[in-house]
Amino acid sequence: MSIYETFKKSFWGPTIAWKRLFTKPVTIKVPKVYREAAERYRGFHVNDWELCTGCSTCSKICPTDAIKMVPVDIEVEPGKKAQRPAIDYGRCTFCGMCVDICTTGSLKMTREYIHISDDPNTFFFLPDEAGIHHQEIPLGYQRDEASELLDLERVEMEELPASERVNSFIEYVKGYSKEQAIAEAARCVDCELCVDVCPANMDIPRYIESAFRDNTKEGVEWIYKTNPLPGVCGRVCTHKCETVCSIGHRGEPVAIRWLKRYIMDQESVKDIIKNAKENVVKKGTGKIAIIGAGPSGLSAAYYLSLMGYKVTIFEAKELPGGVMRYGIPRYRLPDEALDKDIGVIKALGIEIKCNSTVGKDITLDELKEKYDAVFLGTGFTLGRSTKVPGTDHKDVLMALPLLEKIRDYLRDPGKSEKPHVPDSLIVIGGGNVAMDVARSIARLQRMEGKKVNVKVT
Ligand code: SF4
Ligand code: SF4
The missing domain is CATH 1.10.1060.10 (Alpha-helical ferredoxin)
Known part of the structure; x- marks a missing residue:
């Protein structure tokens, strides 16, 4: 370009821009030309707080780290957290992954897309069921089958036919x-x-x-x-x-x-014991007696032992385990699994004195004298009567003694009395214990070649 042309452009060029000073602005004022968003538009969020559990999964998946869980002043039932997702729309890219993964389906997107402010601090919102501006805005993008991010089906457990x-x-x-x-x-x-x-x-x-x-x-x-x-x-x-x-x-x-x-x-038990021994802190120096080798007695013994106490358990039965050994049927809890757990507990140096009934073989006063503390973990092994008239009839059986008899017999048929297997049985109640009784008797009826005749009421 010649010197003349360069001079001409530099001199007249700005006048083209100056001309615009006197023309009408062409900026479109957004609210006046509001356009309806598409049905699947990814606009601002709504979150149903009743449904939301505060699980924070939306926050964890957000690729731009736009979601923070913030504490909220609400009453929550067990299994929910008093926190809800707050969204920084300065960071949000409206990818919708939070909606795709929301575990409850409480988080959705609307077709709302306008928020005007010159203060960057006003772009952080805690959406609730009325969205961020609390206006009536139709829903936009929602998760469908194709965008599901959770694996909703459990891996099936193989069972004996x-x-x-x-x-x-x-x-x-x-x-x-x-x-x-x-x-x-x-x-x-x-x-x-x-x-x-x-x-x-x-x-x-x-x-x-x-x-x-x-x-x-x-x-x-x-x-x-x-x-x-x-x-x-x-x-x-x-x-x-x-x-x-x-x-x-x-x-x-x-x-x-x-x-x-x-x-x-x-x-293996060996490796589990090794891990347990690594956790011994050896602070306590006293001796502790525990009455009962059921779940509470064994647990107390384990943790007291880790704390350095010398623990002795007094158990009335022949074997430790309480209701885990003498109540729950072995098709749900075999002795081998229980013995593995107890083996780890015993390996810490805990002494379990079986066939020792407190009040018969040793008194509580003697224990108080010999030990620095006594822990009572006797459990509930006797069962509870419905007190309905007639429950004292010889054919009305308590669940726990019956289950104990069945377990004893199956453990050592030569040593234990064979439980009576009735031709028909009515079980009152439908909880775990009732079902244990029903399923055990049904099995025994089959094993004896009888027709299964058990009713659960
Ligand atoms: S097991 Fe279920 S409730 Fe527990 S952390 Fe995992 S997803 Fe959450
Ligand atoms: S994933 Fe859903 S349920 Fe969990 S905190 Fe986020 S909005 Fe609430």
């Missing part, structure tokens, strides 16, 4: 294989809702993660922090945890109990 279990007391749940356990563990979203309702306050997501990473040794370490009877719990715990599991809101809850059992079944 019904034809084989009807006339045997063999444990019928077979347990997960490694591949099955990893697939099942992968369903967990690490929300920790289950931890709050677990009576033992177990750190469930941590041991599930260990199973997922195929590190069952680490899983055992997590489990033993709060539960010294995991082989038992992995089989017969009532798994309250699973009733609040996030995945259970729209699908089948994670098989927490079976995963615990899987972890325990993989590790």
Whole structure:
């Protein structure tokens, strides 16, 4: 370009821009030309607080870290957290992954897309069921089958075929294989809702993660922090945890109990004992007597022993375990699993004196004198009558003594009295114990070649 042309452009060029100073602005004022968004538009969120559990899964998946869980002042039932997701729309890319993964389906998107402010701090919202501006806005994008991110179906547990279990007391749940356990563990979203309702306050997501990473040794370490009877719990715990599991809101809850059992079944008693011994802190110096070798007595003994106390358990029965050995039928809890747990407890140096009834073989006063403290863990082994007239009839049986008789007989038929197997039985109640009785008698009827005749009311 010549010097003349360069000069001409530099001199007249700005006048083209100056001309615009006197023309009408062409900026479109947004509210005046509001356009209806498409049906599946990904606009601002709504969140049904009644449905939302505060699980924080939406927050964890957000690729731009736009969602923070914030504490809210609401009453929540067990299995929910008093926190709700708040969204920073300065970061949100409206990808919709939070909606796709929301465990309850409480989080959705609307067709609302306008929020005008020159203050960047006003782009952080805590959406509730009325959205962020509390206006009536139709829903936009919602999850469908194709965008589902959760694995809603549980890995099926293999069981003994019904034809084989009807006339045997063999444990019928077979347990997960490694591949099955990893697939099942992968369903967990690490929300920790289950931890709050677990009576033992177990750190469930941590041991599930260990199973997922195929590190069952680490899983055992997590489990033993709060539960010294995991082989038992992995089989017969009532798994309250699973009733609040996030995945259970729209699908089948994670098989927490079976995963615990899987972890325990993989590790040898020797390795579990090694782990237990590494946790001994040796602070206490006293001697403690525990009355009863049931779940509470054994648990207390384990943790007191870790704290350095010398523990002796006095058990009236021939073998330790309480209702775990003398109540729950062996098709649900075999002696071998219980003995594995008890073996670990005993390896800490705990003495279990069986056939020692306090009040008969030794008095409470003697225990108080010989020991620094006494723990009573006698349990409830006698059963409770309905007190309906006629319950004192000889053919009306209490559940626990009957179950004990059946277990004793099956353990050692030569030594124990054979339980009477009635031709027909009516069971009052439908809880765990009632079903144990019904299923045990039905099995015995089959084993004796009788027709199964058990009714549960
Ligand atoms: S994923 Fe759903 S249920 Fe969980 S905190 Fe987020 S909005 Fe609530
Ligand atoms: S097991 Fe269920 S409730 Fe527990 S952390 Fe995993 S998803 Fe959450």
